[in-house]
Amino acid sequence: MTITRFAPSPTGYIHVGNLRTALMNYLIARKNGGTFILRIDDTDPVRSKEEYVEGLKEDLTWLGLKWDRVERQSERLDKYRVAADKLREMGRFYEAWETPTELDLKRKKQLNMGKPPVYDRAALNLTEAEKTKLREERGPGVWRFKLDQERIEWNDGILGDISIDAASVSDPVLIRADGQILYTLASVVDDTEMGVTNVVRGSDHVTNTATQIQIMQALGGTLPSFVHHSLLTGPQGEALSKRLGVLALRDLRARGVQPFALLSVLSRIGSSDPVELRTDMAELIDGFEIGHFSSAPTKFDVEDLFPMTARYLQTLPLEAVADDIAAIGVPDDKAELFWQVTRENITTLQDLKGWWDMFSQGAEPVIADEDKEFIAQAMAMLPEGAFDETTWSTWTAAVKEKTGRKGKTLFMPLRLALTGQASGPEMAAMLPLLQVVKARG
Numbered sequence: 001m002t003i004t005r006f007a008p009s010p011t012g013y014i015h016v017g018n019l020r021t022a023l024m025n026y027l028i029a030r031k032n033g034g035t036f037i038l039r040i041d042d043t044d045p046v047r048s049k050e051e052y053v054e055g056l057k058e059d060l061t062w063l064g065l066k067w068d069r070v071e072r073q074s075e076r077l078d079k080y081r082v083a084a085d086k087l088r089e090m091g092r093f094y095e096a097w098e099t100p101t102e103l104d105l106k107r108k109k110q111l112n113m114g115k116p117p118v119y120d121r122a123a124l125n126l127t128e129a130e131k132t133k134l135r136e137e138r139g140p141g142v143w144r145f146k147l148d149q150e151r152i153e154w155n156d157g158i159l160g161d162i163s164i165d166a167a168s169v170s171d172p173v174l175i176r177a178d179g180q181i182l183y184t185l186a187s188v189v190d191d192t193e194m195g196v197t198n199v200v201r202g203s204d205h206v207t208n209t210a211t212q213i214q215i216m217q218a219l220g221g222t223l224p225s226f227v228h229h230s231l232l233t234g235p236q237g238e239a240l241s242k243r244l245g246v247l248a249l250r251d252l253r254a255r256g257v258q259p260f261a262l263l264s265v266l267s268r269i270g271s272s273d274p275v276e277l278r279t280d281m282a283e284l285i286d287g288f289e290i291g292h293f294s295s296a297p298t299k300f301d302v303e304d305l306f307p308m309t310a311r312y313l314q315t316l317p318l319e320a321v322a323d324d325i326a327a328i329g330v331p332d333d334k335a336e337l338f339w340q341v342t343r344e345n346i347t348t349l350q351d352l353k354g355w356w357d358m359f360s361q362g363a364e365p366v367i368a369d370e371d372k373e374f375i376a377q378a379m380a381m382l383p384e385g386a387f388d389e390t391t392w393s394t395w396t397a398a399v400k401e402k403t404g405r406k407g408k409t410l411f412m413p414l415r416l417a418l419t420g421q422a423s424g425p426e427m428a429a430m431l432p433l434l435q436v437v438k439a440r441g
């Protein structure tokens, strides 16, 4: 049974980088008929906000990524304490009192001597009397996990064989001086107790994984398989983090990006599979292969989401957009035609309003000097009242007859006079939607 989890910290809104992690975990679970857990990593009571918990559920729901259950770390604190006690009994947990400034100083010294800035384990050498004294002077210390200083190895689903020397990693702090349980411990306990089989996360977690493997082993848990995907960069390879504000899912939603555009792009970029529009979840699931992803940083261009959105909209029947069309004031009896005419000429649904404004209020005519007389003649022949689907052909035939113009010299000036644009949907289809002709003068 495959069990995956998406484990955001509710300290901000989901952005495209998180979405890639969420999607990979979701798709692996669904592809294998498994379980997808939404785990809220909220052990930090100050930075975690309920507003973000709601926000991330909203974003996942908008995308159609249904989770099978929600787990909250803040409701599982007693389990983490039990695990901490176990580590303490095993002698794998020790208290340390260095202040951040002291640690910083140590790191600087090490770096000056050309050594890696790894915690020197000074606290391991404290006598009981020294510990009591420190506790009196400084209060409770932090709790560090004592790594076994050997190589930690695993076969990563994307990165391949990984080998990390534990001696090059600081003993991780698992409990803060104020008693707050940190993610590293909480995540290990959860992954073990929830039977998570596949941990998929960004490559910024590789060192975490090394330490978590040792903690899991110490607690007697079964190791899941680990996959670390590359991080997204901007189109020029620049770090994406600087622009995360712009790339929050809710901002993309507000800009009119469609869920399937996001899903199609983010479930395939960085893999050897083509990035194509997919319009249903089953297709996204079937074709997903985690083994096809590359370890190289993955370029992401937010602008790619817009042509993909346009292509998606072209596939939609009227029913799918009827509410949006009604909302901008298009009467029911014109909705079908309006959608036929506009759907290949919009990027997002937000562009519909511009089209309806044009049809309902009329476009500013564009008339070249040499066409002035011709347009005046043509307008005099344009029927009064509502147009129908035959109006364009009957009218242009009559105008041709009268003026002798034909082909482009006939049609283009008429299009420019009626719509103000040199290109766009078929004139025959647009005319019945056009309520006002400003070019009539």
Ligand code: GLU
Residues within 6 Å of the ligand: 007, 008, 009, 041, 183, 187, 200, 201, 205
């Ligand atoms: N809360 C962690 C994060 O957002 C989860 C990492 C993990 O998947 O274990 O980075």
